[in-house]
Amino acid sequence: MTQEQHLPLDNPAWHSLQTIQRYFAQGTETVQRYMSNVLPFMAYNTAEFSGLEGLQPWIDPAGESLFIIGELPALPKNWALESELVCAQMISTNTPATPTHNEEVIQLTEADKKEMVDFVNEGQPGYFKEDTPSLGNYYGIRKNGKLVALAGQRMKLPGYTEVSAVITHPDYRGKGFAQLLTTVVCRDIYAAGDVPFLHVVSNNRTAIGVYEKAGFEIRREISFWKIKAV
Template sequence: MTNTDVTQLDNPLWYALKGAQQAYAIGSSHIRRYRSGILPFAAYDYRSPGNIAELDSFLEKDEVFFLVGALPSLPSHWKLIRELPCAQMTLELPPAPLQTTTAVTALTAADRDTMFELIHRVQPGYYEPDTHQLGNYFGIWQDDKLVAIAGERMRLEGMVEISAVCTDPAYTGRGYAQQLIVHICRTNLEKGNMLFLHVLTSNERAIRLYEHLGFRQRRVISFWKLINAGTILGTKL
């Protein structure tokens, strides 16, 4: 495994946006966000929380976005919609072999709309039409349609986040999610990457699955859903 600074996972978005995924970022030396259409996630350097207002110049009016981790003092026109406490889990044990014959397919830009439709239907709000550009996505097709998907979202130095794990409700209970997660884990372990993921602390079923696959909770970290409700750079919109 490559040398990794696991403490970067305490502020994962910041280190992704200033490092391995900076090509997908806009912002300044203190704040960054993914470009529009990629992901509605923003981050700031915890060492300079007073600069969070700089993010204003990179937000649209009434834009809904997420911060991850420590919540700074917010500008008055940013409104907190919801806190989403998540278990941050890292892969500690290699996944055991699976007994399955279902084919896993690497998804491409040609599958862009199909990927978005499935994820948006099952897990709306955390995936944009071009999120797939951030990493490799894999799917399982049945009956000539995409029925399960999982992929890579945040990427830090030597660390990759598994995300967008979802299955069409009509095809659950067949082990598709497990198969896709194991596939991504093995692919990245071969490259020397460490795997991590985020799952709502209330999603006990998913947490049990991840524990079965070798993941262990590292910490609880919150995703903060916010809306920019009116002022950018001191000008009322």
């Protein structure tokens, strides 16, 4: 696979906010963000960019950190770069086979939302907000009534849906739960007519191996830039 394939994925948040997830968008014609209760992501139109300043009315006056995926633009004087997280962007190449794992997978609902938010933020703090579950379907595995593994859908743009929040409690790792849930989410995405993609920290070889077994391959490296408006 070459980087020239699937070009909308070079700026996935922008294409999501402009189309399928526009109801979660705030901002101008050239720079937008997800509502603060949904995702800490912002994006801009790389073809017609006029600066991040236009987003200021939608930024918390006390200061707020947001992520830009892809190319980092010039920052206004009152914005600061906090960190860069280099990720492998992976894309599914075919519909995975029906899972043979005997664990029960449940589709999570509004009633599970608080538990989902708490669970994800224990393992991946800062990315999963109170209304992130509104972005797509989420699935989980419970043991003794408690959520021990989870995966779901995040960004959606025409033809593509992102697999995200693939997390297993440390006490239950090594049991195949991550691959099982990834497969379930992917089959759901394919059934809706889209292609699954995901992002994983580029040096996390264990996770990359799990996703490769689930039918993903690396498309490119892409950075998540954490910036703060101050």
